[in-house]
Amino acid sequence: MTMSARDRLIVGLDLPTVAEAEKIVSTLGDSVDFYKIGYQLAFAGGLEFARDLAASGRKVFLDMKLLDIDNTVAKGVENIAKMGVSMLTLHAYPKAMKAAVEAARGSGLCLLGVTVLTSMDEQDVIDAGYEYDPHTLVLRRAEQARAAGMGGIVCSAEEAAAVRKIIGTDMALVTPGIRPAGADKGDQKRVMTPADALRAGSSHLVVARPVVQAAEPLTAARAILAEMESALSG
Template identity: 85%
Template sequence: MNARERLIVGLDVPTLGEAEKIVSTLGDDILFYKIGYQLVFAGGLEFACDLAQDGKKIFLDMKLLDIDNTVASGVENIVKMGMSMLTLHAYPKAMKAAVEAANGSDLCLLGVTVLTSMDEQDLIAAGYEYDPHTLVLRRAEQALLAGMGGVVCSAEESAAVRKIVGPDMAIVTPGIRPAGSEKGDQKRVMTPADALKAGSSHLVVARPIVKAPDPKEAARGILAEMETAL
């Protein structure tokens, strides 16, 4: 895969109008987009289907978690939408149900390990007994055993996760910040080049592109940096 197939631009904006403007501005430079809660609840699901029909790849970031039957039913309908990637929390039963529901399709299921906005104190407050690194590796192994297409983790854990999941599974990393960018609410971040070198297969970048004065220039700069690392 080249950089264009690996860069996922997060459409983390509040309205369809803003999302449409970003996609129009970026044009053919960007192939892959992430659509999450913010845009989904503003009509983003139909927009996601439209983009997929136009030849774009869509990473639907829903972080599903529910009883097995509900997860499976949701995945079955998402397969019909033509999405390329879908996230669910990396709980073994949920992952198993999702894998069975997506069997035979091209949908890449991603297990979310530990959110990149969380550090050890956040996990302790949430009642977990593991530090972020340990929990990420545990969930990566469970995702592999469940037959998932990949995992979502911080680029800081990419190298260790790659050793567990092998060369074929996707490792999708948010919290990507070009040198000099603000971290925002992310706590475990890395530059695009360093993330790829560490073992990430796909990079999710939102604010450094969508909030840039010139999103197209920002996207091209990140793609160029990624190419140097490939």
């Protein structure tokens, strides 16, 4: 099935309160169907909000970036699968991914392996103790995620084309750090426009600040969707 721009756009509810998140969801209305909930909102009532969103028919990407011993990851994934959310992130460590895949089997939950955070550049990766540059580390983890049976990958759009060659066409490729032309990069270091990210092979784009911090969030979201539709039809 061909996905529309609306299927592919994930608006990140990176907000301090559920009330503010509810306001954004209400403002965006039927224009946006998919939302990301991460740490900030999760620890302010966002997990219950995620359940409510999923129950209302919205798709939810729960960005928890799980990493722990195998049993703890598995038990966490089992409960998250019961929440009705569509996507869940965990760090792309082979043992954690294998445990998560087994725990999610049969649930329909799409597990995403986080490769290298888009806020990290080569020096950041070196400082973290890795022997690989970001690009090499992303590709290595993409291979491991495919081998583990994960549903998809999270990486910078800069690596999307190379990752797509490794994971094939069936796995989701979710790219944060998306910034419309002229937008402030904020703390992101490896960013790309929506159109370029789709052309590079991304299946889903995560956009937070350019929408939720816009003076007119609905106008901002519609502009991004229009850019995505143009890229998809071009």
